[in-house]
Amino acid sequence: MSDQPTEQPLPYGRQWVDDDDVAAVAEVVGSDWLTTGPAVEAFEEALAQFVGARYGVAVSSGTAALHAAMHAVGVGPGDEVIVPAMTFVGTANAIVFEGGRPVFADVTADDLLVDPASVEHRITARTKGIVAVDYAGQPCDYGSLEEIAARHGLPVIADGCHALGAELNGDPVGTLVALTAFSFHPVKHITTAEGGMVVTDDEEMAGRMRRFRNHGISRDFRERATEGSWEYEMVELGYNYRLSDVHCALGLSQLKKLPGWLERRRELARRYDEALAGVDGVEPLRTRPGVEHAYHLYVVRLDDPGRRQAVYEHMRGRGIGVNVHYLPVHLHEFHTRTFGTGPGLCPVAENAYERILSLPMFPAMADTAVDRVAEALEEALG
């Protein structure tokens, strides 16, 4: 697995599941509790502890985690929530699920993190919260964002789906704001196949999100079984966003390997930095001072956006799974149709979109694969 032959296709990201993971899943799948059982709590506690937060609420995806967070801060019809344009669609959709309107903020050109000045510019009397996205695995400028949010009495919610294990000035993502959402999709840092979690220090918000993931019902099945009672009450509209014990067993097993995988991602990034330093026409995104990067993605910007398509095709032709993260959300058809967004709203994100490429980055990737990617990129640009 660690030595990729040159001709083998190289994806941009890939999970790493070993025999221990399979054994952990097998044990739980043969146990009494397939869902709402002890593995859920164990995974929640372990992940919360890893990031230094008090509570974890496991849900069925990263998008469900963002949705639960929007619910927890009370987003409702007519509310606006500020969200960076440069993100996965799920970040903005979570706002729409609760009847809110995503208001897109622009990013800074050299790191594609949300620009606090643009956020402040978008605040109105209807603003209910600010969502920040730790793009590629680098924490945003939470100092500035929290300062702006505090002045306007708004919560900041972190979409940390790229940034499990990242730090800002020594503080882990998961402790920087009131609510942080993570995803355990196979391309992310650890996987549960599908899954997500919100971490928080706020007991009341954690309780609200637990209820939300279980149809809005005040007590779950295991609590009722423990109490010997059949009674339950649905006190608000919720969803079935539960993450099963089978998924959580995989997550718990994967979490043990996370520190080593983060180290490996950082090593690969250093190798990319060195290999690309001598290549004209391409530049990696900037890492800010005080940041311990988690490198979900390794993103480069081409000087000439006119060459992006050809570079993309050349790399793909050589079996190298480059990708583009992301088409700015406000340019997606649903959003333009529903909210009247379009080109010109976030010019920095729109310009960046024309020139970015995500290069392969996953812990099982070999050093030689980095060299192969750098060579192919040099060839494509030569």
Ligand SMILES: *Cc1c(COP(=O)(O)O)cnc(C)c1O
């Ligand atoms: C992966 C991702 C999500 C959504 O996670 P899913 O588990 O796929 O629902 C949300 N935001 C960002 C930035 C992501 O990368």
